[in-house]
């Protein structure tokens with residue numbers, strides 16, 4: 001089985017507060033995440049090895065946006081997303 005068989009995959013938008021390094025203005029930005037939530041159970045054809053891997057698997061999400069455009073109309077420069085991890089584990093199993 002593939003790793004993706006363990007998860008339900010979904011695109012999500014999340015709001016983060018980011019500060020533009022060019023003008024210093026903080027703002028709220030929508031970032032795209034690919035969220036992989038662990039399934040409640042494995043399909044029937046899973047073998048012992050799959051079960052062991054599944055037991056260790058954890059829900060997580062991967063950030064898809066690396067750059068945003070500053071919301072300050074006098075700036076509008078693009079800057080790199082900083083201070084937000086690119087992979088985050090989720091609390092819910």
Ligand SMILES: [Zn+2]
Nearest residue numbers: 020023070075
């Ligand atoms: Zn700016």
